[in-house]
Amino acid sequence: MNVPPRKNVLLAPVxxxxxxxLTPSHLKGLLWTDVMFRATAPLAAVTYRYSHTTYHVTExxxxxWEYLDRTHGETDYTQLSEEEIGELYVRHRAEGRPQSAEVLRPYREAVEHGGWVHPASERMLRLWAGHYERLGMHDPGLREHQPPGLGLEEMVERLGTVGLVLDQRQCGGPVYLDLTRYGMPLRRIVTADGRPNYLACALRELLPLVPWYDEVVLLYDRELDADYRLLHRVLxxxxxxxxxxxxxxxxxEGKITSARHGGWRDHTAGALLRASDATDAAAGADGDDALRLGMRLYFIATLGPGQxxxxxxxxxxxxxxxxxxLLRRSRSAAGAGDLAGALEPHRRGHAYVDPYRLACSLLGKGRPAPDPSLLSAVFL
Amino acid sequence: MTPFPLSSAALLKSAADRVRSARPELADGLDLSSAQALRTVRAGLHGPRTAPADEALAVVVIRRLDLPRWVCETCAFALALAPGEREAWRRSFTRTVYLAGSPANLRERFAFAHVAGDDSVAWAGPAPGAETAALRRLLKAFEAAHELTAQRSATVTVPGRPGTRPPAHRELYIATARVSVTGALVHLNHLLAEAVLDGLIGPGDRLTLRFVPRLTGLGAQLALLRVDTDVHRPDELQAYAALTTEV
Known part of the structure; x- marks a missing residue:
């Protein structure tokens, strides 16, 4: 029998x-990616690239970080909750004070040259790692130093060789990603005073990685669609x-707002986990298994890809x-044990498994009890 | 055109003459007697609410800027305009927007009126804004915040076969102190375009670019000035660029 070779798949979520x-929007993206990663792993060699190091240099x-050091000085961030750090962030954004590239330079250099992380974000990542653990999500290296493969200049140069960059720094202008030949708008990626945006960071990370894979999947917020269309074209x-x-x-409550404005009280990952502890499902024998599966059923199958x-x-x-x-029924099910066979129908012509189709396949009246091996491999 | 030396009266006269020649029908009813009055007039003429949609607008798409070359190509663009375009552009005070973009990437989708030989810059219009709206949506405003650096003086020859009059040689002075590269483009563009439309610059003419911090005390005999608000004193005028009489 001919077994098709396993494909190398790169998952690169924003x-x-x-x-x-972490708000419900963030949780949705993270759970979506986690299910895609774990469901694709039995069928392909899949890499889940999620580097905070790459994006720390964004404004x-x-x-x-500069705001915290300027306004708070010595603070023991290890004692703060994620909500308390988030409140500080909301205050920083409300301050609206422009920060020059020069003021931010020491912070960018510390990230680039030493893998430094401010203690407030270090604290946040430690708390998130706890949420990942509780939710049964694969930790893609939240607290690891994972620098992008290209420096900023190397990235600009690499784009230049394929004619996709417009670099006007010599007269005090910005660097643009230039896909106008495809009818796509010019997009600034480095400001005139040298500040890179997240798209510049994504390019530094993905340009050198992508050629090594057979398929690349970009997962992102719908609001970023215009930028991801550009990124898609380049890659x-x-x-x-x-x-x-x-x-x-x-x-x-009907509104899509950015976390920078606050308004996430009672809806943060921490708050949802605390609230779920009080439910009957959590009190039962299944404990965290019900929490893990239930969260995935809600954020993937119930909410779906839309908003x-x-x-x-x-x-x-x-x-x-x-x-x-479902967990109770699954325990009493025989279980065919054909994990790959259960996942294959949800690939639909691509190498990755579609989390929405897979999660929905568990629900619905008259469905057979889910295979325990499928649940433990993907949903728990 | 009578040659004149640089003076505050010359600045005011220059600015007022520009309004008179672009919009003679309005000039009689406007107060052009002082720098402050001129500023009010300009605000009225260029304000977003009063700019009519059919006003002629030129678009310059810049990939790389080499000032002497850009001076040359700007003249070539203005010289090639049809009489109707010249008239409409003059009436809109040679209104121009500057965008960052790569002409080579855009040529298949957009028809440019003129493209520099090395593809560093391209021109579209002058035409009512709607005609260049798609191009302007795709690109971003050209940003060049650096202060203009003085360069060695350079002489360029305006492209094209000389017409009935023999080619002339003039000097083109440019102020650099507290003038950004973008600012210099704006000033030079208006001066050059209007000099071409007035017949002061023609094919085959030579222009010697001279960079000075400020045009104060310029001994040369002047033919045309570019005047705007003084960088230091908002109630006064300053000459940012000047074209001399034949040298």
């Missing part, structure tokens, strides 16, 4: 900057098929109950 608590993060020119998987945010439905505590609780029931 990262969440460790400056504010959002180093700007926050496609390097060889492998690149798939875009936009994931809708989760509105809170129409606002977050609902009652629906999340309902999913935890459904999860506990």
């Amino acid at each position: 990262t969440v900057t460790p400056t504010k608590p 959002q993060t180093v700007g926050f 496609t020119s390097l060889g492998p098929p690149v798939r875009r998987v936009p994931i809708g945010r989760v509105p809170i 129409q439905q606002s977050f609902r505590h009652d629906l999340l609780r309902h999913c935890l109950t459904v999860a506990a029931r």
Whole structure:
């Protein structure tokens, strides 16, 4: 029998900057990626690239660090909760004070040359690692030093060789990603005073990685669609098929707002985990298994790829109950044990497994009890 | 055109003459008697609410800037305009927007009126804004915040076969102190375009670019000035660029 060779698949989700608590929108993206990673792993050699190091140099993060040091001085961040650090971030964004490239330079240099992380973000990442553990999510190296393969200048040079960059720094201008020949708008990636944005960071990371893979999957917020279309076009020119998987945010009471404005109280990952502890499902024998499966059923199967439905505590609780029931049924099921066979139908012509289709396949009246090996490999 | 030396009266007259020649029908009703009055007039003429949608607008797409070459190509662009375009552009005070972009990447999608031989710069229009709206949506405003650095003086020859009059040689002075590269482009563009439209610059003419911190005390006989608000004194005028009489 001919066994097709396992493909090398790269999952490259947009990262969440460790400056504010994880919100339902963040959790959705993270759970979506986790299920995609774990469901694809039995079928392909899959790499989950998620480097905070790459994105620390963006203004959002180093700007926050400079604000903290300027306004708070010596502070024991190890005692602060993610909500308390998030409140500081909201205050920083509300301050709206422009920070020059010069002011941020020591912070960028510390990241670039020493892998330094400000204690506030270090604390945030430690707390997140705890959430990942509790939710059964694969930790892609939250607290590891994972520098991008290219320096900023190398990246600009690499784009220059394929005619995709417009570099006007010699007369005091910015650097642009230039895909205008494809009818796509010019996009600034480095400001005139030398500040890179997240797209510049993504290019530093992905340009050298992508040629090594047979398929690349970009997972990102729907709001970033215009930038990810550009990124998709650049990476496609390097060889492998690149798939875009936009994931809708989760509105809170009908509104999609950025975490920088706050408004996430009672909806942070920490708050949701605390609330779930009080549910019947969590109190049962399944404990964290029901929590893990229930969260995935809610954020993936129930909310789906769009962003129409606002977050609902009652629906999340309902999913935890459904999860506990599925787990009970699964334990008494025989289980064919054909994990690859169970996952294969959800690939649909690409190498990665579609998390939404897979999660939905567990639900619905008259469905057979889920195979325990599938649940433990992907959902628990 | 009578040659004149640089003086505050010359600055005011220059600025007022520019309004009169672009919009003669309005000039009689406007107060052009002082720098402050001129500023009010300019605000009224260029304000976003009053700029009509059919006003002629030129678009310059810049990939790389080499000032002497850009001076040459700007003249070539203005010289090639049809009479109707010249008239409309003059009436809009040779209004121009500067965008960052790579002409070579855009040529298939957009029809440019003129492209520099090395693809460093391209020109579209002058035309009503709608005609260049798609191009402007795709690109970003040209940013060049560096202060203009003085360069060695350079002489360029305006492209094209000389017409009925023999080629002339003039000096083109440019102020550099507290003038950004973008600012210098704006000043030079208006001066050169209007000099071409007025027949002061023609094919085959030679222009010697001279960079000075400020045009104060310029002994040369002047033919045309570019005047705007003084970098230090908002109520006064300053000459940012000047074209001399034949040397």
